[in-house]
Amino acid sequence: MTAPARTRSSAELIRAEEPVLAHNYHPLPVVVAHAEGTWVEDVEGRRYLDMLSGYSALNFGHRNPALTEAAHRQLDRLTLTSRAFHNDRLAEFAHRLAELTGHDMVLPMNTGAEAVESGIKVARKWAYEVKGVPADRATIVVAAENFHGRTTTIVGFSTDETARAGFGPFAPGFRIVPYNDLAALEEAVDETTAAVLIEPIQGEAGVVIPDDGYLSGVRELTRRKGCLFIADEIQSGLGRTGRTLAVEHEDVVPDLVLLGKALGGGIVPVSAVIGGREVLGVLRPGEHGSTFGGNPLAAAVGTAVVELLETGEFQRRAAELGVVLRVSLTDLVGKGVVGFRSRGLWAGVDIDPAIGTGREISERLMREGVLVKDTHGSTIRIAPPLTITAEELLSAMGALEKVLVG
Numbered sequence: 001m002t003a004p005a006r007t008r009s010s011a012e013l014i015r016a017e018e019p020v021l022a023h024n025y026h027p028l029p030v031v032v033a034h035a036e037g038t039w040v041e042d043v044e045g046r047r048y049l050d051m052l053s054g055y056s057a058l059n060f061g062h063r064n065p066a067l068t069e070a071a072h073r074q075l076d077r078l079t080l081t082s083r084a085f086h087n088d089r090l091a092e093f094a095h096r097l098a099e100l101t102g103h104d105m106v107l108p109m110n111t112g113a114e115a116v117e118s119g120i121k122v123a124r125k126w127a128y129e130v131k132g133v134p135a136d137r138a139t140i141v142v143a144a145e146n147f148h149g150r151t152t153t154i155v156g157f158s159t160d161e162t163a164r165a166g167f168g169p170f171a172p173g174f175r176i177v178p179y180n181d182l183a184a185l186e187e188a189v190d191e192t193t194a195a196v197l198i199e200p201i202q203g204e205a206g207v208v209i210p211d212d213g214y215l216s217g218v219r220e221l222t223r224r225k226g227c228l229f230i231a232d233e234i235q236s237g238l239g240r241t242g243r244t245l246a247v248e249h250e251d252v253v254p255d256l257v258l259l260g261k262a263l264g265g266g267i268v269p270v271s272a273v274i275g276g277r278e279v280l281g282v283l284r285p286g287e288h289g290s291t292f293g294g295n296p297l298a299a300a301v302g303t304a305v306v307e308l309l310e311t312g313e314f315q316r317r318a319a320e321l322g323v324v325l326r327v328s329l330t331d332l333v334g335k336g337v338v339g340f341r342s343r344g345l346w347a348g349v350d351i352d353p354a355i356g357t358g359r360e361i362s363e364r365l366m367r368e369g370v371l372v373k374d375t376h377g378s379t380i381r382i383a384p385p386l387t388i389t390a391e392e393l394l395s396a397m398g399a400l401e402k403v404l405v406g
Contacts, residue, residue, distance in 0.1 A: 035062035059262035061387035067265035070304035089299035108294035112260035113149030115271035127194035143179035147204030195228035200246035207348030242319030242344035318344035328397035336404030
């Protein structure tokens with residue numbers, strides 16, 4: 001009789017990764033083996049409250065029943081055709097996503113970086129064919145401290161040297177201005193500008209929220225100057241901030257919106273560029289594509305995500321529990337927290353460097369059964385699944401207070 005295979009420990013599994021995985025990540029030393037809702041469990045059976053939710057890819061929780069059911073149903077029918085053929089799931093997904101976000105057309109892709117690259121291509125094509133910018137002269141204005149992805153084009157207009165150093169030469173055609181600075185943006189936009197590409201909230205920079213009026217100012221400026229406004233809502237969109245899209249806090253409608261992460265429900269990578277017909281309509285057959293973009297499995301899961309958001313429940317939860325989060329963090333200011341920024345269920349928390357780096361605080365929280373992620377020195381990010389309860393949220397805040405003040 002064969003003995004059952006022994007489950008390897010977390011330490012053994014981490015060691016096993018070292019020689020075979022490229023070292024492009026520095027994860028916390030936890031090995032997740034099972035997850036449900038807001039909780040994950042490691043190989044030893046220890047449970048942790050997930051306060052990161054896959055950088056918002058898990059807005060609806062781990063293994064959300066409605067989403068896993070949609071995936072299972074589709075797995076039994078059809079997973080991929082490529083766009084060489086039509087599939088019976090794509091039209092509904094595109095129609096419902098466009099209606100949810102108030103736009104005309106959808107360009108389905110897979111990853112967030114693909115959505116950004118696609119938005120850049122569309123903007124340049126629009127600039128040449130509609131605006132009349134001379135060939136190969138189009139420029140795109142971006143904000144300092146941005147995070148739009150990891151391709152060589154995108155890191156070329158990053159100001160994060162860790163992301164950018166050693167990967168040049170970079171594509172030309174981008175101008176970088178300070179975030180939240182309308183005067184600098186006004187100066188940078190000229191007759192060659194195809195688009196202004198910004199995050200309504202800068203996530204990787206530490207959940208940096210612009211001043212009230214900045215987004216509406218960007219919208220007014222781009223209309224006046226005759227260029228596009230592209231909003232990267234890959235992290236901020238789909239309920240995270242208490243609205244379907246973060247730009248809705250200022251009643252702004254960009255020309256193009258980039259979506260990803262939560263659009264795949266934490267099951268499959270799904271992204272999209274959504275916008276008006278007069279902009280996305282510049283694409284013609286053969287000019288852009290993706291083998292997996294718009295695949296039936298992705299469309300089925302994406303449609304189920306849209307169904308969850310159509311009720312408004314998750315947007316309301318993020319808004320209401322966002323108040324709980326903000327009050328809890330306010331109480332910690334002066335007790336190890338030197339400042340924070342939050343909107344909905346999303347916060348960047350600046351820790352007193354005398355207490356520890358963001359990484360050290362994240363490791364201490366892990367030992368208390370709470371998972372977060374650091375960014376930029378002593379800042380940690382908090383972004384739990386929108387399914388979290390008030391009690392779970394308060395428990396996580398209690399753990400943070402414990403690691404800060406003992």
